[in-house]
Amino acid sequence: MKLLSATGITKRFGGLTALDSVDLSLNAGEIVSVIGPNGAGKTTLFNVLTGFYSVDAGAITFSGERIDDLPVHRITKRGIARTFQNIRLFGSMTALENVMVGRHCRTRSELAAALFRTPAFYREEREIAHSSLEHLKSVGLGDQAQTPARHLSYGDQRRLEIARALATEPRLLLLDEPNAGMNSQESGVLMETLLRIRREGVTLLLIEHAMRVVMGVSDRVVVLEDGRKIAEGTPAEVQINSQVIEAYLGVPAGSDA
Amino acid sequence: MFVSGNVIFEQVLNGLTLGGIYALIALGYTMVYGVLRMINFAHSELFMLGAVGGWGLLALWPGGATLGGICVIFFVAMVGSGLLALFLNRVAYAPLRGSPRLTPLLSAIGASLFLQNVVFLWRDSQLAFPPLFVSGHFHVGHLDVSFLQTFIILISIFLMVNLTLFIRKTRLGKAMRAVSQDAETAELMGIPVHRVVALTFFIGGALGGAAGVLNGLYYGSVKYNMGFAPGIKAFTSAVLGGIGSVPGAMLGGFLLGLLESLGAGFLPKPEWKDVFAFVVLIIVLLFRPAGLLGKNRAEKV
Numbered sequence: 197m198k199l200l201s202a203t204g205i206t207k208r209f210g211g212l213t214a215l216d217s218v219d220l221s222l223n224a225g226e227i228v229s230v231i232g233p234n235g236a237g238k239t240t241l242f243n244v245l246t247g248f249y250s251v252d253a254g255a256i257t258f259s260g261e262r263i264d265d266l267p268v269h270r271i272t273k274r275g276i277a278r279t280f281q282n283i284r285l286f287g288s289m290t291a292l293e294n295v296m297v298g299r300h301c302r303t304r305s306e307l308a309a310a311l312f313r314t315p316a317f318y319r320e321e322r323e324i325a326h327s328s329l330e331h332l333k334s335v336g337l338g339d340q341a342q343t344p345a346r347h348l349s350y351g352d353q354r355r356l357e358i359a360r361a362l363a364t365e366p367r368l369l370l371l372d373e374p375n376a377g378m379n380s381q382e383s384g385v386l387m388e389t390l391l392r393i394r395r396e397g398v399t400l401l402l403i404e405h406a407m408r409v410v411m412g413v414s415d416r417v418v419v420l421e422d423g424r425k426i427a428e429g430t431p432a433e434v435q436i437n438s439q440v441i442e443a444y445l446g447v448p449a450g451s452d453a
Numbered sequence: 454m455f456v457s458g459n460v461i462f463e464q465v466l467n468g469l470t471l472g473g474i475y476a477l478i479a480l481g482y483t484m485v486y487g488v489l490r491m492i493n494f495a496h497s498e499l500f501m502l503g504a505v506g507g508w509g510l511l512a513l514w515p516g517g518a519t520l521g522g523i524c525v526i527f528f529v530a531m532v533g534s535g536l537l538a539l540f541l542n543r544v545a546y547a548p549l550r551g552s553p554r555l556t557p558l559l560s561a562i563g564a565s566l567f568l569q570n571v572v573f574l575w576r577d578s579q580l581a582f583p584p585l586f587v588s589g590h591f592h593v594g595h596l597d598v599s600f601l602q603t604f605i606i607l608i609s610i611f612l613m614v615n616l617t618l619f620i621r622k623t624r625l626g627k628a629m630r631a632v633s634q635d636a637e638t639a640e641l642m643g644i645p646v647h648r649v650v651a652l653t654f655f656i657g658g659a660l661g662g663a664a665g666v667l668n669g670l671y672y673g674s675v676k677y678n679m680g681f682a683p684g685i686k687a688f689t690s691a692v693l694g695g696i697g698s699v700p701g702a703m704l705g706g707f708l709l710g711l712l713e714s715l716g717a718g719f720l721p722k723p724e725w726k727d728v729f730a731f732v733v734l735i736i737v738l739l740f741r742p743a744g745l746l747g748k749n750r751a752e753k754v
Contacts, residue, residue: 246641272643284638286631288748296624297631301643303624317623324624364643 199224199399200245200368204254207240207423214240216423217254222368227390227400229410231434232420233443238403239281241420242370245401246278247271259367273301277366279357281373281403287346291337291356294345295328298363328363335359335389351382358389368399375406387413411435419443462596464718465711470602470671472710473609477664478687479694479702480616481538481657487633487697488653491546491554494561496661497684498568499538503530503662504675505572508580515583523585527608530666531659538658539651547647565680572677579676582669605667612663613703616656620699629653633697686713686730693734695747704745709734 200222207215215237222228230238243249245256247268256264263271277298286294303324332338335355340348345356354374361369374390375383383406390413394400404410410417410431417434419427421443427434434440478500485493507530516522545564549557590597620626631639632649640646668683669675690709694701709730716729737745 248637248641267645268637268640269643269645272641278641280638284635286634286638288634289627289630293627297627297639297644298642300624300628300631321622321624360642 197224198222199226200256200258202245202254202256205241205244205251205256206253207237207244207249208252213423215244218420218423218425220418220425222399222401224367224399225394225397226415227394227402227413228416228418229402229404229414230418230420231404231410235422236420237423238420239372240423242278242372242401242403245370246276269301272364272366275365275367276370277361277364277368278370279354279361279372279374281376283350283353283357285345285353285356285360288344290342290344291332291348291352291359292325292328292341294356294360295331295363296324298331298360299324299328302363302365331359331363332356334362336385350377354378355389358393362393362398366398368401369393371400371402371404373403373405375404375409380408383409459596460718464714466598466602466606467717468711468714469707470605470710471714472707473606474664474668474671474683474706475687475690475710476703476706477609477612477660477667478683479690479706480613480699481661482688483691483694483696483699483702484629484653484657486691487699488629488636488650489546491557492561492688493541493546493654493657494558494684495541495545495564495568496538496657497680497687498565499534499541499658499661500665500668500683500687501572501675501677501680502537502568503534503665504582504669504679505576505580505665505677506530506533506662507666507669508582508675511583519585527663527666530662532662534662534665535655535659538654538661541658542651542654569677569680577677579674582673582675584673585670601670605671608663608667612660616660617699619656625649625652689731689734692744693737695744698744698746698748701744701746708745 198221200220202218202220205215205218205220206213218237218241220241230241232238240249244251247263247266247270251264254264255262258274258276261274263274266274286297289297303320329338329341332341335358337352337355337359340352345353348356354377358371358374375386378386387409390400390402402410402414414431417429417431418425419434419437419440426439426443427437429437478496481496481499482492485491485496507526510526510529514522541564545560546557549560588600590599592598620629628639628644628649629652631642631644632646636646639649664683665675668679686709687706690705691702692705693709694703694705712730712733713726716726717723720726720729741747
């Protein structure tokens with residue numbers, strides 16, 4: 197079943213075309229990686245899919261409905277969440293509070309209920325705290341619930357970003373370089389986490405440079421260069437694609453291209 | 454100069470009374486700054502309109518000077534100033550979002566002049582605020598304590614405690630903190646940022662309206678231009694405590710109130726009180742440019 201389909205996505209910044217009619221389609225339950233040299237447009241693609249940038253051309257459909265004209269918070273509510281390459285947690289809030297903020301769009305208590313402290317309000321606050329703690333535990337941060345986010349170690353901050361994104365109950369999770377700065381042991385844990393998230397029914401789209409992770413978990417790989425999609429296929433197919441090798445390593449010496 | 458314990462106590466009480474009012478107004482400045490990085494210079498008019506609205510209500514309803522009546526007046530003034538703040542955000546600020554920072558500032562000054570002049574055209578003189586049920590003094594040992602001052606201090610503390618609980622404990626409070634730390638990420642978490650900004654304006658305006666009624670009760674009169682001086686002092690309090698910081702605004706308000714009244718009590722001439730208070734402000738900012746509880750925002754990306 198098709199979960200996301202983006203067709204002809206074009207995004208320009210002044211004279212620079214960051215994305216040039218890119219097509220991307222994701223089936224429910226897939227893990228797809230986007231790779232490409234720096235400046236290829238990978239993060240721009242994430243910003244377009246989450247509604248941060250409006251597209252100059254093209255359409256994005258998410259589970260059958262157009263989302264390219266929706267504001268960011270509505271897209272989140274439809275079920276797309278993301279993490280950032282440069283971690284963007286709410287630094288002075290505790291780990292638990294960060295996840296609780298992620299629960300925001302799945303809860304409803306109104307201002308009046310909060311002001312008059314109705315029983316329903318207390319019930320909902322308890323439910324938020326409880327389910328948020330479960331999300332923290334699922335990424336192994338159960339014992340850090342009360343630590344302010346900025347005091348967590350780098351790896352824990354990355355894990356917390358994932359927990360916070362999962363708290364919005366996404367059907368599609370976009371992860372921007374989740375492996376950055378991790379050692380090989382942490383990498384292994386991350387790959388297990390990704391596979392577990394997929395088993396729970398979440399489709400994953402990753403931007404990743406670490407080929408061990410890309411090749412280890414992806415069902416498909418999409419390669420971007422200079423805003424264009426130059427290849428797409430299984431990890432094995434992409435690895436031997438000559439255009440991809442060129443994009444990464446340059447034109448082989450002696451060729452006359 | 455003769456200084457008795459009694460005089461010190463009196464000045465401290467005056468300072469806490471003034472400080473509570475400053476702090477309530479300062480919260481409006483600091484909260485809006487927190488979510489928008491903008492100083493709402495029309496905020497002092499929300500304070501003035503809360504006071505004038507309270508006066509108008511009491512003029513229409515002479516029976517209002519009772520405990521039940523004052524609750525109604527507070528409620529109406531707070532909701533009224535809050536709604537006006539929402540309206541101001543809608544017509545004067547929201548259309549300018551994304552424009553250079555000076556543009557909404559000018560719009561705020563324009564809105565401030567407009568609101569003052571609307572009230573001026575309606576009533577251009579000093580309006581006597583009727584005394585309420587709280588009057589007279591009670592004694593604690595040798596000390597004279599005014600009922601009115603106690604009432605003002607308690608109300609302002611009550612409002613601040615509730616605000617703190619709201620921000621710390623509730624889902625909407627967390628949403629406000631999230632928006633003030635990183636609006637873009639907050640929106641990605643599904644938080645409707647423009648609605649949280651509107652809520653912030655409403656709460657800030659409501660606290661300003663409450664401060665207006667308290668100020669009217671304290672000085673016994675209200676006037677179209679009464680917002681200016683307390684507005685500047687409250688803005689100063691917010692900067693002193695660290696603009697953007699809610700506990701900072703509370704601390705700054707009480708501190709400025711205390712400095713001012715102790716200055717008035719112990720300097721050779723009471724007129725020196727503002728000089729004293731602002732010298733302290735300058736010294737604090739020299740050593741802590743971000744204010745007492747403010748964070749230095751030089752975070753690396």
